[in-house]
Amino acid sequence: MKRRDFVKGAALAAGAVALAACGQKEEQAAAPKDAAPAPAMPPAPAISKQMRELKMVTTWPKGFPGLGTGAQRLADSITAMTDGRITVKLFGGGELVPALESFDAVSNGTADMYHGADYYWQGKSKAFNFFTAVPFGLTANEMDAWLYYGGGQELWDELSAGFNVKPFAAGNTGVQMGGWFNKEMNTVEDYKGLKMRMPGLGGEVLRQIGGQSITLPGGEIFPSLQSGAIDATEWVGPWNDLAMGFYKVTKYYYYPGFHEPGSTLSCGVNAGVWNSLSAEDKAVVQFACAAENNRMFGEFNAKNGDSLDTLINEHGVQLRRQSDDILKAIGDASGDVMAAVAASDPLSQKIYDNFLSFRKKAMGWTSLSETAYTAARALDYKYGA
Ligand code: CA
DSSP: OOGGGGHHHHHHHOOSOOOOOOSEEEEEOOOOTTOOOOTTSOOOOOOEEEEEEEEEEESSOTTOTTHHHHHHHHHHHHHHHTTTSEEEEEEOTTTSSOGGGHHHHHHTTSSSEEEEOGGGGTTTOGGGGGGTOOTTOOOHHHHHHHHHHSSHHHHHHHHHHTTTEEEEEEEEOOSOOOEEESSOOOSGGGGTTOEEEOOHHHHHHHHHTTOEEEOOOHHHHHHHHHHTSOSEEOOSOHHHHHHHTGGGTOOEEEEOOSSOSSOEEEEEEEHHHHHHSOHHHHHHHHHHHHHHHHHHHHHHHHHHHHHHHHHHHTTOOEEEEOOHHHHHHHHHHHHHHHHHHHTTOHHHHHHHHHHHHHHHHHHHHHIIIIIHHHHHHTSSOOOOO
16 A cells, blocks of 8 residues: 555545544542631642543544554554553544645644554655565564564664654554456566556556556546556555455456565654653553554454455456566566665665665575475375365
8 A cells, every 4th residue: 555545535534624632631629619618728639630632643544444443443452551541532534634644743743643654754754665665575574573673663763753753563464465457467578568556666666667657546546447547556455455346347466566565554653742651651552553563464364365265266356476587577676776765865775774684684584484384384285174
């Protein structure tokens, strides 16, 4: 999902402008009106309970499957775990501020926190791409390893601190699909002139191999595919793609998606708000984000499996793997695009260097663990009925 996917949906989802929520209020025990004055005694201290309402803006329409529902779950988790001290009020994209202004709203204090995808902020720094997904980058498991134990979080903190934001990983879509095509893609030549809806860095890679990258909001993809205005599109994966109905107009569904190998969603908190929280409430926010990071990934994996089955067995979708030759050409182009991202500013270069060295290590372990095991599990042997 790239930034424009949600623009239209967010605009549609925009309802009445939400009432400005109070940032902080105190509940004080009312003094009984008929109490006799007691001048000799100092007034009893008011029983006060600090209750805060934090406004969470999002880049998704409210209730958008997986992403919007995940943001709501995060808001509800923080509310539940702070036992009344904090209530997180969620605003869908466009309700309080336009979806893609969520970052600015948190940065300047109009909102307290956002749930979104940090590659939407690449106009501020290309380095934000690293913290969502980059072509031929890290899988969801590897992103967690990098962020939590490989120095990624510290670099993310450094990048976001420049914008008055404290960031956390708070969701993952897993590996996305390569996309829907109106013809079989047998060689890299088949990409020449291909008009594909592919925003962001993936789109830059597509252009490098001769394709035309088209950026369309979510609501315009299906009609464009139907009319032939575009030849192909990427979106997310089987669960979200089934809902978009792409199978009705094209049958070739390619994997894997090189461009988004494990898109991390993020929760950014205004730095002033973050610093004002107690140690306990900071821990709640941190671990609620970590929990959602994991839960959303589980939800996508569970629902993608079921939806893929529906696409193939009920809708006759033809599943195809991109050939190694095509993937290698895309890999070369991805390397060029990432080198250009690194060269855009010194902090991007610093993050890229760390990312690249972590990626190398991750590839070694992943191939011996997840890749080797899942290949072994797929061998032909007797197991179960
Ligand atoms: Ca996508």
